[in-house]
Structures are given as structure tokens and as C-alpha cells.
Amino acid sequence: MVNETVIKTVNLDCFFGTQHVLKNINLEVLPHEILGIIGPANSGKTTFLRALNRLNYLHRTYSQTGEIFLDGREIHQLTDNLLRKKIGIIFALPQVLPVSIFDNVAYGPKVHGITNRQAVSQLVEEALKRAYLWEEVKDRLPEPAVRLSGGQQQRLCIARTLAVEPEVILYDEHCSGLDPISTAKVEDAMQQLKAHYAQILVTNNTKQASRVSDRCAFFLMGELVEIGPTHDLFTNPRDKRTDDYITGRFG
Amino acid sequence: MPENSHESVASHTVPHGPEADRPTFWTRTRRRIGEPVVEACIRLSGLAVVAFVFLIFLFLLKDSLSLFREYPLGQFLFGTQWLPISDPPQFGVVPLLLGSLYVTAWAILICVPLGVGSAMFISEVAPKHLKNVLKSLIEILASIPSVVLGFLGIIWLAPVLRNTFGLSTGMCGLTGSLLLAFMALPTIISISEDALTGVPRTYREAAYGLGATRWQTLWRIVLPSASSGILAAVMLGIGRVVGETMVVLMVTGNAPVMPRSILQPLRTLTATIAGEMGETVGGSEHYFALFAVGLVLFAITFAINFVADLFLRRARK
Amino acid sequence: MNGARIRQQIAFGVLGAITLLIVVPIILVILYIVINGAGAITWEFLTQAPRGGMKAGGIFPAIVGTILLVVGTMLFSLPLGVLSAIYLVEYARDDLFTRMIKLSVVNLSGIPSIVYGLFGFTLFVLLLHFGTSILAGSLTLAIMSLPVIITASKEALESVPFTYREISLSLGATKWQTVRYCVLPYAIPGILTGTVLSLSRAAGETAPILFTVAAFYLPRLPHSAFDQVMALPYHLYVIATQVPNIPISISFATALVLIALVFLMNLVSIILRAHYRKKRLW
Known part of the structure; x- marks a missing residue:
């Protein structure tokens, strides 16, 4: 069990300018699990996700201390490109590139140097199948991706991430813009992906976390209050603040 | 589930095996060699822009210094006679400076009220359809080459002004000022209009809420709020007028004398360079004197644009 | 009330x-x-060289000269301008160098065209021994056009949604790949619009070409980039002020051709803008 973490953070502290956004986060992500991260707004959930693939560094004032391990290696040993290839992210709103459905998914392989057309089509098809979108779009691959519905677009984003063959997938409140039916489809896709990937799901929606995740972490004001198996966390929280949050006393 | 070491996670979970991690040869080459080269070019281009300004300044300075080695700086800056081919030659820049000042001052006096007024009309009064037509017309004006306006000045405006004011020649400061005012309008209108449009909607709504008419709101609320942007427009208009060459060369009569009236032929800094450069011998005092005039122009426009940029920045906040 | x-x-x-x-x-x-x-625009006027001390014939060499200058200007200023804009928008940190570039762009845009003429003359004509030539003139006009191209390109790049960059980077693309595939393609319409507009200005400029390229009277076409050429704006200046007794209709016709050329370029830029705006998907 000791070595079986995919991601491990040790004493992770994150700052935007002088603002201390995450405080001493120690957390592990196991293979094949969906780790839910819940907490009220501004509790540092998104910052945590984006620390894992160093997207936070797109902000000029960002700095962090502590260590993050991916498969036992400190992530600073990896280039940004390789790290982000290994850790894919799905953003809050479906964000597709203004190109065709096919090109959206093919973009990742293309930038990673896969030029063989057949190989690319194969990757695209496989990624779309895994994201449970293939049946709906297989006849309209050259169409602009913006014509897809919101839920389809979000699954397209998942497919786009899968096409670069990551090890971990991060979801940043990725269902917040979707209706219940689309959400259900996206959640289905996530369950199927457990066979291959570790997944981290940040959500404002505690119900979704309890539905989807295997383990769950509760963040509050930049601190990791509690982490444990989802069922335990929701039925028998150890910390009073967790209890307050999931019973809806704040947030 | 994988039971051995952490390294195996990748091979178990990633469908295409560990080699997917390794970029292909071409990707590596492109990332290690191609991209640094491209990014170096990008940085160099940025550097080139700075270098050009430096070089322009340096070249003007170098040739100006050649003049001041033989001709005293004080006499250049404060001399009131520009007689480059008399013996001894006189290179007093004051008449040219005053020529530019006269022409610019009049042009700005004419075009600022007109420009700001029509910017107000375009941004606040005109219905959308008319607004687009007016803006396209202003763009058309902006694209008319100055030499064309200079030509019209010679054959049409100068005779008209001569007859109107009973002058001995229509080739005078006022002809230049009028044409320059016309030419500076697009700059002033478009930047003022941006400034007016940029005033937050809430300001207007607050004024309407208090029962002010659209005009009262425009005059007392919107216009003052846009003042930084409008000042920037005026500064940029001045810069445009000071630097304009062909129109003044063609219509102001080109008399490098101390101007006393706008209705008299005069000569600006720009026109002096354009008009005399072709007649000078490379390396002569006269040649260097023209670069010194260029340096004066450079300094003036540099200052004007610097200030305009400050206003623009303040307007954006 | x-x-x-x-x-x-x-x-x-x-x-x-x-x-x-x-x-x-x-x-x-x-x-x-x-x-x-x-009235004076005839097929002959557009396709013949001037004759009889410019009192007859056409303005063909001047038209060709202006077109060559515009093309030459574009060759130098477009890549340089776009790359500088990419630097400012995508790469620049908020440091002294960046502030110097921005200040330089502001000041380049304010430098009078005649000063560009002086600069082009000393640097390109004399120092680099290009002589009075298309090359020297194009380079001079190119530097003059830079600020407009940079400003337009900068705006175009900035208008590309930040999320595109985020998507691309999050998939492991490098910075340059991101710029190349996810930013530049969507900025090109704006860049082209600004470029064509600035080139139309360059086409009408007289002062920068006075000492760097323009020939007073040269009724033949250039052989190389090191040749002088006639140019429409300078030709109009010459026949309007330097040569007596030119039939006024010839001057008007030259002015008409010049503004027609400039308007045509503006029209192209407007069409480009409209075309891409219709096609754009974000």
C-alpha cells in the first residue's frame, strides 16, 4: 500500500502573491480511485488541482513550497509538457477549441509528435469511445465542436484529455454547467474510466461527490480538514466542520 | 490491481505502453532546437523595436553633433535666421520652430472643437446606422494620402484663401493649418470617441436617474469623465500635425523667416528637411544642420507621445 | 424641464x-x-511610361513602383511586427525590457515620417550601401509601419480567449506550440486587417521615400531591388510642385489613381475583417 500512490503531496503550501491559499496539504491519490474534493467556494480546491499539473504557474504571482510526487517522482523532475501529458485536466465549463470534433481530440497527439494519420485516427476513436461519445459523433467528426451540446462538449473535453494517454485525470467542477441528464452521462463515463486512470474530482456538489467518489477530502479555507472513504466521511465525519458542511450549515 | 512498485502504475494503466511517454525523435528535435530558435527570433524582434528607436536617435544625434563641432549649439537653438546658403551660413532654428508652432497651434485650435464635437455626436447622439456611416467616412479621411491634400491645397484652397483675405499669396500658414486640421481630425475623433464610449454605463444611468437630460449627462458627467482620453487625443493630434511634412511643404510658401502672422508664408521644421535635403552636399554643415532639425523634431514628438501615452494609460484606469 | x-x-x-x-x-x-x-484616366495613362517631360503619356512606372514598395514593406514589417506582438502578448514578463518595447512602439508611432526618411537615408542608403533603392525605401517604410502592425497584432492576439491557451498547455503542448496552433490562427484576421491598413498608409507616404528610393523621372521598370523607382505619391508631388505647365488633368488623374489604390487596400482590409468575423466560431 505504501508505494501504491499515484500522486502524493507533502507539506504543500500555495500562495498567490501574499495570499496563503493552501496550507500544508498532505494527501495521497491511489490508483483506480476517484478522489472527491469538496468544500465551500475559495477553500483552495481548484488551486490544489492546478498545483498538480503546474497550471497555477500561469499566474505570475503564484508560488508554492512542499513536494508533489507522481509515481514516486517529484514532479519538478518532469518538464511541464510531460507532466501535463500525464496529468490531464477537465475545466469547469466545457471548453472546446473552435475547430472540428476530430481536430479537438487530435490536438494532443499532434503536439506530442504523432503525425501518422492512421495512428491519430485510432487514438481519436479510442478516446471518444472511452469518453462515451463515439456513438453520438462518429458520423459528424468534421463538424465544428461548438455545435455539440454542453454535455457532449464536456465529454469531448474528456476525450481530448484521454487522447494524450494520461495517468491521472483532474476534474474541476466539470459538471457545474450541465443539466442532470448530461451530468449522469459524464458520471457514467467517469465510472468506466476507473479501469484505467486515477481521477480527482473537485466539486461544489456534495451529492455528486457522494455518488461518484471512492474516497473524499474536505477542504476548508485552504486546509485539508478531513479525508477518508466517501461513505465514512458522509455518514460519520470525524471533524465537526465536515459535519457542518455536509449537513448544509454553511457553504 | 497492480501490486508492485509505483513505476508499474503507468504501464498498467496507460493503454499504449510506456513508450507513449517518450516523445518521438522529431518532437524532441523540434522542442530542443526548433522552438528555442523560434523563441529567440521572437525575443530578437522585440529587441529590434527598441533598437530602431535607439538607432534613430543615435543617427540623428551623431550627425547633429557633427554640426555643433563647427556651429555653436546656442546659435542653432536661439538664432533667428535660417540662411543655409549665405556666406557665412546661419542655422538658427527659431524661425522654423515658430513656423511649426504657428501652424500647429492654429490647426489644433480649429480641429479640437470640431473633432471633439463630432466625436460627441457620433458616440452619443447619432443612431447606430448613421454612426457606422460617419465612422467609415472618417476612416476614408484618415486614408487620404497627405500629398493629395497638399495638391488640393495648391490648386483649390490657396486661391480661395487668397481671394477671401485679399492676400498676396495663398501659400501661407493658414492654408497649411486648415489642411492639417482636416488631417488630424480622424486621430482626434476616433480616440475621443473611444474615451466617451468607455465611460461606464452606470455613470450615465445615475445621471438619468436624477432626471438629467441626455445633453446634461453628456456635458456634465460623460465629458469630464472622458477628459483624460480626450487630452490624449489632443496630444496625439498635435503630434500628428507637428510631424506632417508634405502638406506644409506644398502649401505654406516655404519662407524660412520669423513668422509674425498666420496669413504669411512660413516654413516648418519638417518642410525644411524635406525641401533642403535634396540640395545639400553630404557631410556639409548644411547637411548636418538638417539632422539637427530632425533631432529637434524627434525630441518634440517623443515628448508629446510620451505625455499622450500617460493620458491614455490614465484614461484606461 | x-x-x-x-x-x-x-x-x-x-x-x-x-x-x-x-x-x-x-x-x-x-x-x-x-x-x-x-476624364484623364485612359488605358494608356495606366499602362504607359510618362513622356514629353511628364506632360504626356502615363504613370505606369509609378504604379509599379508603389506596388513594389508596398510588397517590400510587407515582407519586412509583417514578420517583425507579428513576432514582436507575440513577444509582448505571450512571452513578455512585466519587466524593464517589456516596458521599453512598449514605450518604443508608442514613440515609433509618433516619429514624423520625414525623420524616418533621414534615418533610412543614413542607415540604408549610406551606411549599408543599398543606395537609393527599392530595398532602402521598403525598409524605411517597414520600420515606419511597424507600430501599427504591432498594435493591431497585439490586439488580435489579446482577443483570443485565454482558455485556448489553457487547454493547449494543459494537454502538454509547449509554449510555442500553443501560440502556433491555438492562438495565432485565431488572431490572423485581426493581424491581416491591421497590416493591410498600415500598408495602405505606407503606399500614400511621400516623406520617407524622398531620399531613400523615389526617382524624379525614370520612365522604365526597375531590374532589381537595388534600383530606384518612381512612386505615385512622389510623382504627384513632383508634377504638382516641381514641374511647370503640367496639364492639371494629369495631376488629378494621378491623385485619383493614388487614392483609388489606397481605398482598394482599405476595402480589402474591410472585406477580410467581415469575412473572418462571419466565419469565427468563438
Whole structure:
């Protein structure tokens, strides 16, 4: 069990300018699990996700201390490109590139140097199948991706991430813009992906976390209050603040 | 589930095996060699822009210094006679400076009220359809080459002004000022209009809420709020007028004398360079004197644009 | 309240009158040139070299010269301008160098065209031994066009949604790949619009080419980039001021060809803008 973490953070502290956004986060992500991260707004959930693939560094004032391990290696040993290839992210709103459905998914392989057309089509098809979108779009691959519905677009984003063959997938409140039916489809896709990937799901929606995740972490004001198996966390929280949050006393 | 070491996670979970991690040869080459080269070019281009300004300044300075080695700086800056081919030659820049000042001052006096007024009309009064037509017309004006306006000045405006004011020649400061005012309008209108449009909607709504008419709101609320942007427009208009060459060369009569009236032929800094450069011998005092005039122009426009940029920045906040 | 209404009517009336005072002359100027110049525009005028001390014949060498200058200007200024804009938008940190570039762009845009002429003359004609040539003229015009191209390109790049960059980077693309595939393609319409606009200005400029390229009277086509050429704006200046007894219709026709060329380029830029705006998907 000791070595079986995919991601491990040790004493992770994150700052935007002088603002201390995450405080001493120690957390592990196991293979094949969906780790839910819940907490009220501004509790540092998104910052945590984006620390894992160093997207936070797109902000000029960002700095962090502590260590993050991916498969036992400190992530600073990896280039940004390789790290982000290994850790894919799905953003809050479906964000597709203004190109065709096919090109959206093919973009990742293309930038990673896969030029063989057949190989690319194969990757695209496989990624779309895994994201449970293939049946709906297989006849309209050259169409602009913006014509897809919101839920389809979000699954397209998942497919786009899968096409670069990551090890971990991060979801940043990725269902917040979707209706219940689309959400259900996206959640289905996530369950199927457990066979291959570790997944981290940040959500404002505690119900979704309890539905989807295997383990769950509760963040509050930049601190990791509690982490444990989802069922335990929701039925028998150890910390009073967790209890307050999931019973809806704040947030 | 994988039971051995952490390294195996990748091979178990990633469908295409560990080699997917390794970029292909071409990707590596492109990332290690191609991209640094491209990014170096990008940085160099940025550097080139700075270098050009430096070089322009340096070249003007170098040739100006050649003049001041033989001709005293004080006499250049404060001399009131520009007689480059008399013996001894006189290179007093004051008449040219005053020529530019006269022409610019009049042009700005004419075009600022007109420009700001029509910017107000375009941004606040005109219905959308008319607004687009007016803006396209202003763009058309902006694209008319100055030499064309200079030509019209010679054959049409100068005779008209001569007859109107009973002058001995229509080739005078006022002809230049009028044409320059016309030419500076697009700059002033478009930047003022941006400034007016940029005033937050809430300001207007607050004024309407208090029962002010659209005009009262425009005059007392919107216009003052846009003042930084409008000042920037005026500064940029001045810069445009000071630097304009062909129109003044063609219509102001080109008399490098101390101007006393706008209705008299005069000569600006720009026109002096354009008009005399072709007649000078490379390396002569006269040649260097023209670069010194260029340096004066450079300094003036540099200052004007610097200030305009400050206003623009303040307007954006 | 009624008084305020009336005052508003008067004020708006005055503003309208001011606008008319500006707009009417613009239309008159264009009409004046078209009416007086159209008659002299013949096939011969457009395709023949000038003859008889420019009193007869056509302006073909000047048209060709101006087109060559525009193309030359674009060759130098487009890559340089776009790359500088990419630097400013995508790479620059908020440091001294960046502030210097920004200040330089502001000041380049304010430098009088005649000063560019002086600079081009000393650097390109004399120091680099290009002589009075298309090359020297194009380079001079290119530096003059830079600020407009940079500003337009910068705006175009900035208008590309930040999320595209985020998507691309999050998939493991490098910075340059991101710029190349996810930013530049969507900025190209804006860049082209600005470029064509600035080139149309360059086409009409006289002062920068006075000492760097323009030939007073050269009724043949250039053989290489090191040749002098005639150019439309300079030709108009010459026949309007330097040569006596030129038939006025020839001057008007030259002016008409010049503004037609400039308007044509503006039209291209407007069409480009409209075309891409219709096609854009974000």
C-alpha cells in the first residue's frame, strides 16, 4: 500500500502573491480511485488541482513550497509538457477549441509528435469511445465542436484529455454547467474510466461527490480538514466542520 | 490491481505502453532546437523595436553633433535666421520652430472643437446606422494620402484663401493649418470617441436617474469623465500635425523667416528637411544642420507621445 | 424641464452641424478628385511610361513602383511586427525590457515620417550601401509601419480567449506550440486587417521615400531591388510642385489613381475583417 500512490503531496503550501491559499496539504491519490474534493467556494480546491499539473504557474504571482510526487517522482523532475501529458485536466465549463470534433481530440497527439494519420485516427476513436461519445459523433467528426451540446462538449473535453494517454485525470467542477441528464452521462463515463486512470474530482456538489467518489477530502479555507472513504466521511465525519458542511450549515 | 512498485502504475494503466511517454525523435528535435530558435527570433524582434528607436536617435544625434563641432549649439537653438546658403551660413532654428508652432497651434485650435464635437455626436447622439456611416467616412479621411491634400491645397484652397483675405499669396500658414486640421481630425475623433464610449454605463444611468437630460449627462458627467482620453487625443493630434511634412511643404510658401502672422508664408521644421535635403552636399554643415532639425523634431514628438501615452494609460484606469 | 429639453435640442443641433462641417468636405474632396481626374484616366495613362517631360503619356512606372514598395514593406514589417506582438502578448514578463518595447512602439508611432526618411537615408542608403533603392525605401517604410502592425497584432492576439491557451498547455503542448496552433490562427484576421491598413498608409507616404528610393523621372521598370523607382505619391508631388505647365488633368488623374489604390487596400482590409468575423466560431 505504501508505494501504491499515484500522486502524493507533502507539506504543500500555495500562495498567490501574499495570499496563503493552501496550507500544508498532505494527501495521497491511489490508483483506480476517484478522489472527491469538496468544500465551500475559495477553500483552495481548484488551486490544489492546478498545483498538480503546474497550471497555477500561469499566474505570475503564484508560488508554492512542499513536494508533489507522481509515481514516486517529484514532479519538478518532469518538464511541464510531460507532466501535463500525464496529468490531464477537465475545466469547469466545457471548453472546446473552435475547430472540428476530430481536430479537438487530435490536438494532443499532434503536439506530442504523432503525425501518422492512421495512428491519430485510432487514438481519436479510442478516446471518444472511452469518453462515451463515439456513438453520438462518429458520423459528424468534421463538424465544428461548438455545435455539440454542453454535455457532449464536456465529454469531448474528456476525450481530448484521454487522447494524450494520461495517468491521472483532474476534474474541476466539470459538471457545474450541465443539466442532470448530461451530468449522469459524464458520471457514467467517469465510472468506466476507473479501469484505467486515477481521477480527482473537485466539486461544489456534495451529492455528486457522494455518488461518484471512492474516497473524499474536505477542504476548508485552504486546509485539508478531513479525508477518508466517501461513505465514512458522509455518514460519520470525524471533524465537526465536515459535519457542518455536509449537513448544509454553511457553504 | 497492480501490486508492485509505483513505476508499474503507468504501464498498467496507460493503454499504449510506456513508450507513449517518450516523445518521438522529431518532437524532441523540434522542442530542443526548433522552438528555442523560434523563441529567440521572437525575443530578437522585440529587441529590434527598441533598437530602431535607439538607432534613430543615435543617427540623428551623431550627425547633429557633427554640426555643433563647427556651429555653436546656442546659435542653432536661439538664432533667428535660417540662411543655409549665405556666406557665412546661419542655422538658427527659431524661425522654423515658430513656423511649426504657428501652424500647429492654429490647426489644433480649429480641429479640437470640431473633432471633439463630432466625436460627441457620433458616440452619443447619432443612431447606430448613421454612426457606422460617419465612422467609415472618417476612416476614408484618415486614408487620404497627405500629398493629395497638399495638391488640393495648391490648386483649390490657396486661391480661395487668397481671394477671401485679399492676400498676396495663398501659400501661407493658414492654408497649411486648415489642411492639417482636416488631417488630424480622424486621430482626434476616433480616440475621443473611444474615451466617451468607455465611460461606464452606470455613470450615465445615475445621471438619468436624477432626471438629467441626455445633453446634461453628456456635458456634465460623460465629458469630464472622458477628459483624460480626450487630452490624449489632443496630444496625439498635435503630434500628428507637428510631424506632417508634405502638406506644409506644398502649401505654406516655404519662407524660412520669423513668422509674425498666420496669413504669411512660413516654413516648418519638417518642410525644411524635406525641401533642403535634396540640395545639400553630404557631410556639409548644411547637411548636418538638417539632422539637427530632425533631432529637434524627434525630441518634440517623443515628448508629446510620451505625455499622450500617460493620458491614455490614465484614461484606461 | 422644458428649458432643458430645448437646450438639449440646440446642443445636439450644434454637434450635428459640426459633424456635417467635417463630413461634407470629405465627400467633396473625394468627388472633386474623381470628377476632375476620371476624364484623364485612359488605358494608356495606366499602362504607359510618362513622356514629353511628364506632360504626356502615363504613370505606369509609378504604379509599379508603389506596388513594389508596398510588397517590400510587407515582407519586412509583417514578420517583425507579428513576432514582436507575440513577444509582448505571450512571452513578455512585466519587466524593464517589456516596458521599453512598449514605450518604443508608442514613440515609433509618433516619429514624423520625414525623420524616418533621414534615418533610412543614413542607415540604408549610406551606411549599408543599398543606395537609393527599392530595398532602402521598403525598409524605411517597414520600420515606419511597424507600430501599427504591432498594435493591431497585439490586439488580435489579446482577443483570443485565454482558455485556448489553457487547454493547449494543459494537454502538454509547449509554449510555442500553443501560440502556433491555438492562438495565432485565431488572431490572423485581426493581424491581416491591421497590416493591410498600415500598408495602405505606407503606399500614400511621400516623406520617407524622398531620399531613400523615389526617382524624379525614370520612365522604365526597375531590374532589381537595388534600383530606384518612381512612386505615385512622389510623382504627384513632383508634377504638382516641381514641374511647370503640367496639364492639371494629369495631376488629378494621378491623385485619383493614388487614392483609388489606397481605398482598394482599405476595402480589402474591410472585406477580410467581415469575412473572418462571419466565419469565427468563438
